[in-house]
Each structure stands twice: as structure tokens, then as C-alpha cells.
Amino acid sequence: MVPPYPCDPATRQLGPTLMTDPAAPAYLDRPGRPRLAYRHAPGTGPTILFLPGYMSDMAGGKATALFDWAAAEGQACLLLDYAGCGLSDGAFADQTLIDWRGDVLDLIDATAEGPLILVGSSMGGWLMLLIALALARRDGPGRVAGLVGIAAAPDFTDWGFTPEEKAIILAEGALVEETPYGDQPYVTTRDFYQSGEANRLLGAEIPLTCPVRLLHGEEDGDVPSGISLRLSAALASTDVQVTLVKGGDHRLSRDGDIALLIDTVARIATR
Numbered sequence: 001m002v003p004p005y006p007c008d009p010a011t012r013q014l015g016p017t018l019m020t021d022p023a024a025p026a027y028l029d030r031p032g033r034p035r036l037a038y039r040h041a042p043g044t045g046p047t048i049l050f051l052p053g054y055m056s057d058m059a060g061g062k063a064t065a066l067f068d069w070a071a072a073e074g075q076a077c078l079l080l081d082y083a084g085c086g087l088s089d090g091a092f093a094d095q096t097l098i099d100w101r102g103d104v105l106d107l108i109d110a111t112a113e114g115p116l117i118l119v120g121s122s123m124g125g126w127l128m129l130l131i132a133l134a135l136a137r138r139d140g141p142g143r144v145a146g147l148v149g150i151a152a153a154p155d156f157t158d159w160g161f162t163p164e165e166k167a168i169i170l171a172e173g174a175l176v177e178e179t180p181y182g183d184q185p186y187v188t189t190r191d192f193y194q195s196g197e198a199n200r201l202l203g204a205e206i207p208l209t210c211p212v213r214l215l216h217g218e219e220d221g222d223v224p225s226g227i228s229l230r231l232s233a234a235l236a237s238t239d240v241q242v243t244l245v246k247g248g249d250h251r252l253s254r255d256g257d258i259a260l261l262i263d264t265v266a267r268i269a270t271r
Helices: 060-074 097-111 123-139 163-171 190-197 225-236 255-269
Strands: 026-030 034-043 044-051 075-080 116-121 143-149 173-175 186-189 211-218 240-245
Touching: 026 097, 034 060, 034 097, 044 060, 044 097, 044 123, 044 255, 060 075, 060 116, 060 255, 075 097, 097 123, 097 190, 116 123, 123 143, 143 163, 143 255, 163 173, 163 190, 186 190, 211 225, 211 255, 225 240, 240 255
Parallel strands: 044 075, 044 116, 116 143, 143 211, 211 240
Antiparallel strands: 026 034, 034 075, 173 186
């Protein structure tokens, strides 16, 4: 059974009550698609948009820390819950990778003007790339001012499952896995898996030329640090830096890790 309140314990704390931004969540109504919950800190400079990981939401520790920093600095920032996650409407099992890309693009069109800095955590790092490519095609390469990946996980439907697990997804329609991070299982549906396989990026050059910063824990047991190195090699940009964090796990949520994230985003925002 799909958890009623999906979240990625690697990127989330205890729930929406821990959100420290002063504004109540806003909602984006969309004809024919689930209503999206988001939080917006108005301000100057490129809009920072945080993209959560799989089965995660905007209540995570990294998202809230980045939002609070941006609000305090007067820097524009957006958080959101994908459809079927957190405070947004919709059923989690009905969503795909491309559906969530559409969610983010809808929110950008409704709320953000000018350049963007996309910050993607885990699966959000895959979405970060897909969204940047879509915006570059539509609006030109200047729309995205920079990308920051946190244990970015592009193509994880390819390398993240064994052949036996892939067979279960295709034959039974979903794979349910226990996780050490919490009491809710991870659920991967056939539709999501097929959407991911149709949108893999690491096998060819990724035509993005903006600055890219990739943060990765050396002790990440979920996304190998080699994925960030593969991504760096695939990107067309000549301004790519990979930072391996000693002792860091997949969460990268220690005080020092979050300070590194904020410093990395701030340096791109003030370029």
C-alpha cells in the first residue's frame, strides 16, 4: 500500500509543523491536475527553487533551512510539494517523473519571473536537470542561472534497482521496499519506473551550460558518489564542481552540511 503521507526520511524531519517560514502555505489550482502546495519568499536576485527527493516534501530540514536563509537575506525562494506528496492534492501512486516535472514548470510559470537557481536533492537532482533542459528550450539558456545538486540521482531507475527488482515492478505494477529511515516503505510504481527509463540523461551529453555545483557525501549508501562524477562528465557546462563531503551520508543534513549548501547557493546567487 502506498503510504498516505509520502516522505523521504533522508530529507525530511517530523512533518509540516516544523516549517519555520512565517507564511502559510499557498496553493496553485490547475484545471485537470492536482492542486499544488507551495511556499514563496519574495525577494531580489534569482529565485531559488528547492526540489525535494523521492517521496519527500517541502518540510525537510534542508529545504526549510534554505528557505529561512533566503527569507532573512531578502532572496527570492520557492518550495513546493509535488502532486501526491505532503500538502498537495493527488494520489502518490498516480504520479510519474514527468508529471512532477510538469508540476514544477506550472509553479514556475505561476509564481517566478526572471532567472532561477534550481536546487535538487536526490531524485530532485534528476528533476533539476529535466526542468533546466525544458526551460532552456523554451526560454533560452539564460533562464537558469545555476544548478546545485545534493546527492543528485539522475537515471536511478536504471542503476538503482537490481534486475530482479525491475522484473517485480514490471510484472506486479509496483515494488514495495522497507527502508531503514522510517516505518513507511518506499513504493516504486510501474508508471514511474517507465517514465524514468524514458527520460534517462547520463548516456549522452547534457546540453546545459550554466554553473553547476554537485554536493555528495562520501558515505552515501543510497546514491553512489560516482553518479555525481558521471553527471559532471556528461554536462556540457565548463563550470562544474563536485564536492565530496567526508563522513557525509545521503542525508547531508548535519549543521556543517547545511552550511555548505547555503554557502554554495549564495555564491551562485551573487555571481
